[in-house]
Amino acid sequence: MKRYAEELLQHERSTIQVKPDGTVIITPHLHQLPNEILARIIHYVLEPEPGLDEPDSRQMDQQLDLCTCTLVNKQFYAIAYPLLWREPLQRMMDYLATKEEPPMGHYVRTLDVDNITCTDTELLHLQDDFLSALSNCPLKKIRMCHIGESILTEKLVMDMTRFQDLTDLNLTIYEPSGLIMTIANNLQQKNKTAVDPCWLRLQVLNLECCDDIDDATFICFIKTHPDLQVLRLDNANLTNxxxxxxxxxxxxxxxxxxxxxxxxxxxxxxxxxxxxxxxxVFVKFRHCHQIVKRDVLETCKVEPRGYLILKEHDILKIRHAQETGNVHG
Incomplete structure (x- = not known):
């Protein structure tokens, strides 16, 4: 019987198992289908059933079917995942942009996008749409975190500049983060008569991938953002x-x-x-090659070169050393 099954399926990539009672179990190994065929299959899932008059119910069924498609394999997941989220995201953005007075977006103060599974292309498309839809929202905090490096586009930054009440801006693994400062500086230069610079109320700035930030860019930015209270920069090309x-x-x-x-x-x-x-009141340096902690505060404990953590009491010691003339504390 096993030999007969093997002859039938010799052209297929399948596993054949014969149990003691004579039962034959055939497990097919599917070849990878072209993406065009998968797309046709998934779009067929999205077609409304004939005679169904309740669009909300229909959409719920379609969403459940799309969710099932994402569980088939990685290839199905790659095709179905963007479609799965497109409808709810579009509904949410339409809801925020509603013409009601005041619009629903009026109550949105914080945008937190924590990406785990999106590809760069999907994420950029999502964010561009999000920020455009939120253009009328009085956002005060924006946090966007991406797993793995992602491209920070000029459009994305220009959309951010619409939020003039922004107090916190946190971008994790977005390259080049220097666009934040460069575009803000350029806007200020173009409109020198402007009373308020871009993000006048900014208090917290956290940027990674800052290789393109040098002294000139940084100094120009902080001159027009005097309310900064918390600052974190990674890989910036800064000097004393x-x-x-x-x-x-x-x-x-x-x-x-x-x-x-x-x-x-x-x-x-x-x-x-x-x-x-x-x-x-707090200073932390990591992997900064020129810094030796004992050269900043002689009485502190020894730490590896390039590492420096100073809390409020350490900072007070350094200032006291200056007053007493003992610069090494």
Whole structure:
């Protein structure tokens, strides 16, 4: 019987198993279908059933069928997943942009996009649509986190500039993050008569992938954003000149700073900055090659080169050392 089944299925990639009672189990291994065929299958799932008069019920059934399609295999998932979310996302965006007075979007203050499964193409399309739909929302906080590097587009940043009440901006693994500062600076230069720069109320800025941020870009940005209280930058090409500029432009407001892989800053520059930037209560440097903690605060415990964490009591010691003339504390 097994040999007979093998002859029948010799042209198929299938597994054949014969149980002790003589039962033959044939497990087919499907060849990968062309994406065009899968797309036709999935679009067939989306076609409304004849005679069905309840569109909401029909859409629910279609969504359930699409959800099932995503569980078949990776190929089905790649085709069905964007379609699965397109309808609810479009409904939500239409709802936020409703003409009611006030529109529903009027109550939205925070946008938090935490991507886990989207591809870059899907995510960029999603965000572009989201920010356009939210253009009338008085957003105060934007957080967008992507697993793996994603491209930050000029359109995306320009859409962000519409939110003039923004106080918190957090972009994780978006490249090049320097577009945030570059576009804000350019807008200010184009409209020099503007009373308020872009994001005048910005207090928290967290950017990764900042390779394209240099001293000139950074200094120009902080001069027009004097209310910054928390700042985190990764991989920025900054030197002590940026620290000196922060001590002037952000003298009283800046509270917490986290720099990662910022190699142009020295221990001496950090000490001078802390002495002059009176609002600081927390400073953290990681993988910053020039910094040796003992060169900033002699009495602190030894840490690996490039690492520096200073809390409020450490910062007060550095300032006290300046007052007493003992610069090494």
């Amino acid at each position: 000149a940026s620290l000196d500029a922060m001590a002037v432009s952000l003298h009283g407001c800046l509270r917490k700073v986290l720099f990662n892989k910022v190699h142009g800053i020295s221990a001496g520059g950090v000490r001078r900055w802390i002495q002059n930037c009176q609002g600081l």
